[in-house]
Amino acid sequence: MSPIPVFDVERWMDEYEKTLGVLNIAETCVASVSVHDLVSFCEDKTLSSPVDFPKKLTYGPIPGSQRLRERIAAVYNNNSTLATLGADDVLVTQGTIGANFLLLYTLVNPGDHIVCMYPTYQQLYDVTRSLGAEVSLWRLREDNAWVPDLKELEGLVKPNTKIRIFYAASCDIIVFCDEVYRPLFHDLFEPGSAIPPSIATMDYDNTIATGSMSKAFALAGIRVGWIASRNKKIIQTIASIRDYTTISVSQVDDQIASYALSKTVVEPLLRRNIKLANTNIALLEAFIENHKEVCSWVKPKAGTTAFVRIAIRGKPVDEVSFCQDVIAQTKVFFVPGSKCFGHGQDFAGYVRFGYVSDTDVLKRGLDALGVYIQKHLV
Secondary structure (H helix, E strand, C coil): CCCCCCCHHHHHHHHHCCCCCCEECCCCCCCCCCHHHHHHHCCCCCCCCCCCCCCCCCCCCCCCCHHHHHHHHHHHHHCCCCCCCCHHHEEEECHHHHHHHHHHHHHCCCCCEEEEEECCCHHHHHHHHHCCCEEEEEECCHHHCCCCCHHHHHHHCCCCEEEEECCCCCCCCEEEEECCCCCCECCCCCCCCCCCCCHHHCCCCCEEEEEECCCCCCCHHHCCEEEECCCHHHHHHHHHHHCCCCCCCCHHHHHHHHHHCCHHHHHHHHHHHHHHHHHHHHHHHHHHHHCCCCEEECCCCECCEEEEEEEECCEECCHHHHHHHHHHHHCEECEEHHHHCCCHHHHCCEEEEECCCCHHHHHHHHHHHHHHHHHHCC
């Protein structure tokens, strides 16, 4: 393995989110819930505590409990009219970041070629490069509404291409999608909404999805993620490598995740989270409209983050200095695009908002940022 570069977005988050009194509108998770909150969401009040307190805390099943893996599979199957997953198609991990690292370490070899959608989480391309693979970035562009250009993809594939990190399928290439925000589609509960299927349920065996309880399910603190694939060989190979890294996730975390994904809890939990996302994105949309002389974006339809371009008379700001000055003067905290998404001036002027924090935090953060913009940019 070659040295892995500094993980810029994680270093930035760690440096600034601890600032005293910070208004964090950079967080990518839905505003977190407590175990007490989960119990209050449960529609069956006869159910016992999420945690079996008398149970001995042994390592537990290495792949994750049967109950949890069945419930993770059900998350995919509930929104799919295609192939379905079972418990044996799921491997429980320490968060999506653990799932991604384990998957890449297992499947990527020196000399492989990987196509990776970009911008994306730095882990996906820099860990891959550190393993000796060549990475081609499939670049998304705002002037195309961040929609992938399939014709451009055709020109990126090589004879030694092994993995594509995005939605697509052809030949014998492995198709891997980090679906950490699934199923946080903003219209999930609207009548007639067309929710795209997971990569893991498409009619192609060499697909892999990763996910976790952190983003859409507002439970980052239990550090439960997973790998899902109907290709049993892939799951078995990854599981055998996993023996060298971790044995199992915490039994307490496994039980809380299982409870959160149970039929009587998961829908009320998701309804709360999607309502929060829709409430807050309306606030961000109004903010951008009120400051359209300097702000532009493509409004997201899912997830918790937005990429916003800040420019003065058409010239992008130095977003690193901008973010640092905003933090210093207002305590409002968000993420600069070019520094934290890998390639210098690729995203000059762009900042990433995390807008599904507590609504009051977002309101106060946007109000303070608005005052700053009027004073310094207009």
